[in-house]
Amino acid sequence: MASERYNAPVREKHWQKVWEDKGTFLTREDDSRPKRYQLEMFPYPSGRVHMGHVRNYTLGDVMARYMRAKGFNVLHPMGWDAFGLPAENAAMERKVHPAKWTYENIATMKGQLKQMGLSIDWSREFATCDPSYYVQQQRLFIDFFKAGLAYRRTAKVNWDPVENTVLANEQVIDGRGWRSGAVVEQRDLTQWFFKITAYADELLEALDGFAGRWPDFVCTSQRNWIGRSTGQLVTFALQGKLPKNLSTLEIFTTRPDTLFGASFMAISPEHPLAQHLAQHNAGLTDFIDECRKIGTTEEALARAEKKGFDTGIVAEHPLKPGETLPVFVANFILMDYGTGAIFGCPGHDQRDHDFARKYGRPIVPVVLPPGADAATFSVEDEPYIGDGTLFNSQWLDGLSVEAAKDKVAEWLKARGLGERKVNYRLRDWLISRQRYWGCPIPVIHCARCGIVPVPDVDLPVKLPEDATFDRPGNPLDHHPTWKHVTCPTCGGKAQRETDTMDTFVDSSWYQFRYCDPTAATPTNKERIARWMPVDQYIGGKEHAVLHLLYARFFSRGMQATGHWDSNIGEPFTSVFTQGIVVHETYRAETGEWLMPSEIRIEGEGAARTATHLGTGRPVTIGAIEKMSKSRKNVVDPDDIIAHYGADTARLFIVSDSPPDRDIIWTEGGVSGAGRQVQRISRIIDEVVEKAPKPLAKPADFGPEAMELRKAAHKALAAVGQNIEGLRYNVAVAQIYEFLNTLQSLLGKSGQGLDFAIREAGELLVQMVGPMLPHLGEDCWAR
Numbered sequence: 001m002a003s004e005r006y007n008a009p010v011r012e013k014h015w016q017k018v019w020e021d022k023g024t025f026l027t028r029e030d031d032s033r034p035k036r037y038q039l040e041m042f043p044y045p046s047g048r049v050h051m052g053h054v055r056n057y058t059l060g061d062v063m064a065r066y067m068r069a070k071g072f073n074v075l076h077p078m079g080w081d082a083f084g085l086p087a088e089n090a091a092m093e094r095k096v097h098p099a100k101w102t103y104e105n106i107a108t109m110k111g112q113l114k115q116m117g118l119s120i121d122w123s124r125e126f127a128t129c130d131p132s133y134y135v136q137q138q139r140l141f142i143d144f145f146k147a148g149l150a151y152r153r154t155a156k157v158n159w160d161p162v163e164n165t166v167l168a169n170e171q172v173i174d175g176r177g178w179r180s181g182a183v184v185e186q187r188d189l190t191q192w193f194f195k196i197t198a199y200a201d202e203l204l205e206a207l208d209g210f211a212g213r214w215p216d217f218v219c220t221s222q223r224n225w226i227g228r229s230t231g232q233l234v235t236f237a238l239q240g241k242l243p244k245n246l247s248t249l250e251i252f253t254t255r256p257d258t259l260f261g262a263s264f265m266a267i268s269p270e271h272p273l274a275q276h277l278a279q280h281n282a283g284l285t286d287f288i289d290e291c292r293k294i295g296t297t298e299e300a301l302a303r304a305e306k307k308g309f310d311t312g313i314v315a316e317h318p319l320k321p322g323e324t325l326p327v328f329v330a331n332f333i334l335m336d337y338g339t340g341a342i343f344g345c346p347g348h349d350q351r352d353h354d355f356a357r358k359y360g361r362p363i364v365p366v367v368l369p370p371g372a373d374a375a376t377f378s379v380e381d382e383p384y385i386g387d388g389t390l391f392n393s394q395w396l397d398g399l400s401v402e403a404a405k406d407k408v409a410e411w412l413k414a415r416g417l418g419e420r421k422v423n424y425r426l427r428d429w430l431i432s433r434q435r436y437w438g439c440p441i442p443v444i445h446c447a448r449c450g451i452v453p454v455p456d457v458d459l460p461v462k463l464p465e466d467a468t469f470d471r472p473g474n475p476l477d478h479h480p481t482w483k484h485v486t487c488p489t490c491g492g493k494a495q496r497e498t499d500t501m502d503t504f505v506d507s508s509w510y511q512f513r514y515c516d517p518t519a520a521t522p523t524n525k526e527r528i529a530r531w532m533p534v535d536q537y538i539g540g541k542e543h544a545v546l547h548l549l550y551a552r553f554f555s556r557g558m559q560a561t562g563h564w565d566s567n568i569g570e571p572f573t574s575v576f577t578q579g580i581v582v583h584e585t586y587r588a589e590t591g592e593w594l595m596p597s598e599i600r601i602e603g604e605g606a607a608r609t610a611t612h613l614g615t616g617r618p619v620t621i622g623a624i625e626k627m628s629k630s631r632k633n634v635v636d637p638d639d640i641i642a643h644y645g646a647d648t649a650r651l652f653i654v655s656d657s658p659p660d661r662d663i664i665w666t667e668g669g670v671s672g673a674g675r676q677v678q679r680i681s682r683i684i685d686e687v688v689e690k691a692p693k694p695l696a697k698p699a700d701f702g703p704e705a706m707e708l709r710k711a712a713h714k715a716l717a718a719v720g721q722n723i724e725g726l727r728y729n730v731a732v733a734q735i736y737e738f739l740n741t742l743q744s745l746l747g748k749s750g751q752g753l754d755f756a757i758r759e760a761g762e763l764l765v766q767m768v769g770p771m772l773p774h775l776g777e778d779c780w781a782r
Contacts, residue, residue: 207219
């Protein structure tokens with residue numbers, strides 16, 4: 001019997017309707033089966049689904065479907081990370097309200113995601129721009145504020161002069177705004193912060209328990225971001241006409257053993273001493289203004305040319321009586337790290353070495369490498385940063401680095417010149433954004449009462465729908481009436497806070513809200529206790545540090561403010577970061593980038609050539625890069641689904657490479673996956689023809705039947721183990737191996753072989769079901 005070709009696009013729509021009509025993926029709260037909370041990072045509704053989305057949600061969906069098949073009650077929700085600048089920019093460019101732009105995009109993308117056959121419980125869907133969501137975020141903010149976890153202070157910020165808003169450090173790339181490309185400025189603004197530093201030690205120590213469940217690079221990145229270091233405070237006396245409160249300079253160092261190698265002092269342009277001296281020194285004022293154009297990030301400062309300004313003030317060396325060190329204001333010192341001041345040891349630090357060579361300061365090595373000769377060892381060309389023993393250090397000579405640190409610490413403490421201290425790179429989370437399309441911060445500013453939280457009965461503080469976007473700056477500041485209110489405490493005239501929250505806030509607690517998205521409070525504790533933590537969280541590597549760190553902070557802050565009672569502490573049991581989708585690039589003779597759909601490829605290997613379909617002219621095949629609109633090397637998922645079906649796209653996604661690595665999207669690879677879909681369909685038809693219904697298990701099996709049964713059960717075990725380990729590509733390879741065995745035996749006969757073929761066919765359908773859900777349903781029905 002000749003099998004009909006499986007019409008994937010038609011059959012997939014059929015099964016999607018069946019699932020929707022039956023409510024197949026709605027999660028029941030009265031289900032006694034063990035729970036499984038499967039979650040992927042929710043998308044920003046930018047307009048259309050891209051291949052990165054297809055990969056992310058396919059990986060999660062395979063696991064969700066597998067766990068359902070294993071007997072778990074699966075929660076697999078979806079929502080929208082819907083606030084942010086792109087919507088506001090669209091409002092300005094297209095003269096459309098951000099809400100209209102956002103919800104139209106949500107409708108489009110939801111339709112596309114449904115075409116992928118995702119087993120999502122859409123009844124729990126929400127967008128972070130829904131007032132029903134952000135009213136609960138406002139309640140969380142107020143509780144954080146009352147608990148001292150949210151506060152307001154003046155801070156140095158990255159200011160984008162084009163976007164007219166504050167940028168977080170990670171949004172500054174090469175000293176420019178990540179969207180506008182404008183050179184970022186430093187400004188002093190009064191901002192809102194979350195006190196994430198209150199949990200620095202707890203956030204750090206918990207990482208030790210993540211081994212095997214979180215990627216190593218994620219844990220390492222978070223450790224580095226928190227940046228706990230044990231060091232020494234050292235006090236230097238200053239000489240010069242200075243007020244009493246500026247007569248000493250305190251520094252924090254992790255290398256007190258190198259103090260005898262100090263050749264200069266350096267302070268941040270924002271240090272109180274620098275600010276004081278600039279009042280009477282125009283040159284220093286100009287230098288500080290120049291420094292402010294660099295940006296506030298460590299990355300920006302590290303790349304900038306090291307520059308300094310000699311203040312004329314000198315510091316007395318605490319270990320070498322009678323010796324002084326010049327004090328510079330330097331552009332590479334951050335006020336927010338340590339004390340905003342350092343001593344420079346050019347012999348053992350690259351940054352200090354570069355600075356000393358530029359400004360003619362002595363370079364004296366004080367740590368001797370193992371086996372080196374103290375009489376000849378030099379670091380003129382580059383500093384020595386390894387281990388060794390002290391020399392050129394008077395009473396420290398001959399000691400190891402660690403022993404020298406201890407001896408210096410004791411010496412300084414005995415003289416009241418210093419003490420040991422733990423320092424952190426982590427800074428409190430600046431959440432203020434000077435924009436409209438974000439969650440309003442629910443406080444009121446009153447000249448008499450100060451900062452007053454908005455009463456609960458007046459929540460949510462909704463965004464005004466009649467905001468205008470025809471001038472730079474924050475539309476909430478420009479609104480004629482919205483910000484003017486009555487103080488809820490004294491009844492006097494007051495103003496609303498016009499800053500809105502960083503969108504990272506929106507995504508820091510959404511995993512809790514999915515447990516009960518209609519709860520009248522931020523969380524339903526009973527549902528939280530049932531579903532949290534998330535068992536498997538999947539998303540992009542770009543969120544390995546901040547999003548995950550902020551979510552971990554929110555879990556602790558929400559526990560501290562009574563929003564959940566669990567002692568687990570962590571929001572995600574297991575985290576997986578998938579690689580990106582990449583594609584060749586194509587360029588016309590004019591230099592214009594072309595889309596893959598605009599060209600024709602001929603030949604193989606080195607003989608491959610590309611031709612423009614429109615002009616017939618040759619096209620240059622370029623490098624393989626991340627799919628991007630700028631390079632036009634994008635493939636529209638709708639085109640793939642319309643031609644091959646969603647299961648083909650899913651199969652290519654899970655079979656071509658390990659999920660944690662980048663995947664190269666190729667037409668050949670996709671068409672190959674399509675052939676495998678057809679092959680599985682044909683084999684199932686042949687199984688049905690050979691054994692149209694379940695058969696009684698025979699008493700004995702011949703060699704062919706035993707071979708097939710062993711292959712089937714071996715494949716079943718291996719596929720399950722590899723799906724659970726997120727080694728999907730290995731699982732697919734094992735399915736293909738089993739397919740070969742089954743296909744080779746379909747035309748044979750033997751004792752019990754019909755039973756074995758029927759059994760093998762059923763197991764095959766169950767194995768492919770999580771990856772190819774539409775085909776699996778179709779084959780199971782047959």
